[in-house]
Amino acid sequence: MAVNVPGLVAVVVFYIIILVMGIWASRKSKKVEKTIVGSKSEVAIVGGRNINVLVGVFTMTATWVGGGYILGTAEAVYSPSQGLIWAMGPPAYLINFLLGGLFFAKPMRSKRYVTMLDPFQHRYGNMFTATLLLPALVSDILWVACILAALGGTMSIILGLSSALSIVISAVVSIIYTFLGGLYSVAYTDIIQLSFIFVSLFLCIPFLILSPAVTDISEAVHLNQSNVNAWIGELELADAGKWMDEMLLLALGGLAYQALYQRILSAASSAQAQITCFAAAGTVFIMGIPSVVIGVVAASTDWNQTAYGLPPPFERGEAGKILPLVLQYLTPTWLSVLGIGSVAAAVMSSMDSVLLSSASMFTQNIYKTTLRKQASERELQRVIRVSVLLVGLAGMGLAFGDDSVFSLWMLSGDLIYCVILPQLVCVLHFSCANTYGAISGYIVGIVLRGLSGEPVLGIPALLLYPGWREENGVIKQYFPYRTLAMVCSVICIITVSKMVELGFCYQQIPQSWDLLGVFDEKKEAEEEEEEEEVPVPLEKNDNILNTKF
Structure with a gap:
């Protein structure tokens, strides 16, 4: 041409x-x-x-x-x-x-x-x-x-x-x-x-x-x-x-x-x-x-x-x-x-x-x-x-x-x-989310998505959802498998985070098992926030609300 x-x-x-x-x-x-x-x-x-x-x-x-x-x-x-x-x-x-x-x-x-x-x-x-x-x-x-x-x-x-x-x-x-x-x-x-x-x-x-x-x-x-x-x-x-x-x-x-x-x-x-x-x-x-x-x-x-x-x-x-x-x-x-x-x-x-x-x-x-x-x-x-x-x-x-x-x-x-x-x-909308829940949700999201297969990359589907079809020798999913992986990840993050938090707070899980130091750090952060909450009198020109960033 x-x-x-x-x-x-x-x-x-x-x-x-x-x-x-x-x-x-x-x-x-x-x-x-x-x-x-x-x-x-x-x-x-x-x-x-x-x-x-x-x-x-x-x-x-x-x-x-x-x-x-x-x-x-x-x-x-x-x-x-x-x-x-x-x-x-x-x-x-x-x-x-x-x-x-x-x-x-x-x-x-x-x-x-x-x-x-x-x-x-x-x-x-x-x-x-x-x-x-x-x-x-x-x-x-x-x-x-x-x-x-x-x-x-x-x-x-x-x-x-x-x-x-x-x-x-x-x-x-x-x-x-x-x-x-x-x-x-x-x-x-x-x-x-x-x-x-x-x-x-x-x-x-x-x-x-x-x-x-x-x-x-x-x-x-x-x-x-x-x-x-x-x-x-x-x-x-x-x-x-x-x-x-x-x-x-x-x-x-x-x-x-x-x-x-x-x-x-x-x-x-x-x-x-x-x-x-x-x-x-x-x-x-x-x-x-x-x-x-x-x-x-x-x-x-x-x-x-x-x-x-x-x-x-x-x-x-x-x-x-x-x-x-x-x-x-x-x-x-x-x-x-x-x-x-x-x-x-x-x-x-x-x-x-x-x-x-x-x-x-x-x-x-x-x-x-x-x-x-x-x-x-x-x-x-x-x-x-x-x-x-x-x-x-x-x-x-x-x-x-x-x-x-x-x-x-x-x-x-x-x-x-x-x-x-x-x-x-x-992380933006659920204050209960912590590192343990985040790691669990990350693994769940990746595993569910990977097991669903990907024809473009030649990855076979090991987890077959309702409605799957075989077209030209390739299995294609017609179930909303991506959305399922996403929703399951959200649920896992929130559930695991809350369960682990309750376990440590009510001493059902030994403090020594907090390998990531999540709850030690949380206590320190709460103490710092309490200290920062002490009201400080504002000077005449210290109108924080009008400060432009």
Whole structure:
């Protein structure tokens, strides 16, 4: 396939603009560092806690509107086995941000945490926190692979470039500006990227609907008997468990991503953090509309009237590339080039956030508190940059091997949902949770999820739930097994924590069995709190309630 030179030039120009903006933002970050009294590394992680609401909404929306979201939604709507009813991204992310604003933003921001793992470190200590980093890191690497795979497939179709080259170039650009400027570079480049995604994808809609190869969408549903409900899809009772499981995975799993809390914790106040979440709920949903339209159009297209010809993309195993195929064959060339730019923007807007989130957690919660407690600020900033590089390279390596964007997109949230979400809910909202319960819940979540199997990774299912099926020699679960693992983990954390606490308090368990020293530490903490509760008279100008952080 010949290289599309005008398209290539346009994409290169776009990448240069993004890189320049990232470098400019990195200089702004350095200026802020000079005004900060205290930890300079926090500027890279949470932007000095002065990211305003507008920038916050842009960067939060852009993080979730990635390659997986755009291409995965279009793929789900187009696929005959799924359809609109299985395109869960837009409604799930709407719910995700509403719940985040209602129940998670205030307790996290009011305590001035730096990362999502801070509350675990404060209550459970360093060792358990380190075990939580592993599933978070694996999930982030899979997310990077997902969005890079989305871009590679798109560029190979529209620009005629090899997927590998596209993946490498995009990864390098994202790594460079995240490496240089931390959250400032990520946030300000997100503004350009999200604006470009919005304009280019919405501009495609009228051209797609008016294309002569596209049949009347309403007629396609009612009249084409061989393709009934082609894009609406069907939800049979036997599939209800799987549908519910995947919807809850996307809607609740996102609440345990560091990328979400990086933006919440960068807000100037708890109220601003909540407003940012509520506003992002609406913008994320709106940004999913073009992908839904593209999936509907693809399902209603007579591909024999296009240069693509027959058989259609699904029969060729190219459903995961349906968005670039639609742009390539149903829109003018200049618009398909804009489309590839929008996918590139989506990829970088998510990738930079994921790179920074993993680097932040490792630096703040592992390196700084466990490995090198005396590390200087300059050393911590270097660790953040090296971590960004390593996570980017790991995700880039995985991106070369998977064609289904939707599969990687779902898999990236699995461990987060089954293992980290139960821990986060309990540490923030259940004061009884302790280290013994947390360890028990962690083991239960991982074991139940592992025994359920994972076809994408070739892990066989050892625990078969009601409704399981064998398809092409692979066992697939249609029971909400992920949600069961998550709920069981929550129940285990609370139950074990309470039972152990009662056992020690009523001396049913010898104090010498408290190997982790949980209840010794708890007594010391309660004594310190009692001492701190002694009222101190305030001076005239010491109005704590009016203090701005």
